Amino acid sequence: MGLRHYPSMLGVTLLAVLSLPAVLTSEAGSTAGPDIARGQALAGGECAGCHGADGNSEIPTFPKLAGQHVVYLLKELNDYNQAHRASDIMQPMAASLSEQDKLDIAHFYARQKPAPGTVAKPELLALGKQVYLEGNSKNGVPSCDGCHDEDGAGSGKFPRVAGQHPEYLLEELQRYASGKRSHGTRVMRTVAERLTPEEAEAVSQYMASLE
Template identity: 45%
Template structure:
């Protein structure tokens, strides 16, 4: 690890520990096959039948980590994370349905993302792998992995839709999305608009 990166990470070490501590999760119990008809009826229109979303502003769920998926569905259900499009589909689903759905999407094969502006990838890679010590932005790979696949409660960001990622950074920066750990809100507040675009393109470019 480079020295400047180590220094930038030190400030984070404490909250990192707190986040990682809560990431020790029990393995989800459920049956993904039972989720298939629910997904077909209620989710496929926006997220794709196999969780590979047809639109860049609807998140892809294929291969996403099951613990993360379950946590976010529960957050929408209880309105801690709120979005008008996500409220109706989850109505009436039980906790077991949600666990089954999480396992269903986690085992789908993610397809490659779409890069809109390849010129931004170099800056995006630098930010993702090294952060920006000048503005206190931590490297992203610490939590989301160098390959962007995350683990457990740390979401996969590889091959995600550019528009969706940019929108999430805006929601974090303006405290609209605040169901999760504080870390992403403080990260988003320190990123410029140009940096957000570059990181979103870089995440989309990562192999699924």
């Protein structure tokens, strides 16, 4: 300890000071920038039991949040808050979070490395790939890559779907079709209504296979 460590400590302090304005301005409308360590602590306490310590949930109907986009995560948490997205589990969870909590947690999850997905029905991958990359002109389903990207990475308000649990993805397509997710989801509702049950399952398997 002591003087030997002084130069490196100074370096860290300077870096923190220099990067502060950038953090503040990148979060328009919020009072403080994201605190990743605080986000990790909050996520580790309340959310980890279902979503995994690093956002890679192990349970097929609990979505992975690792590597998910901040804009999208915040929108979904607010949609639960405003009952635009119905979930007996997530509505009370979201209601317990302050705006700062949501910001910190979203930034923590966005920085975690997503684990690869598990494909249960490889025989559906060929059809799933076709739907994902080309859509289906017969029933008017658009391709998915225009918004979710060819590799499933998504961006901003377009969620990452690569490596997500196929059971969860399929369930969400059914929720769009039935109107349980209805806020700012006109495209997804139309997509989900038009997919045949087989196409919905196949494209869910294909999204899970993407890395």
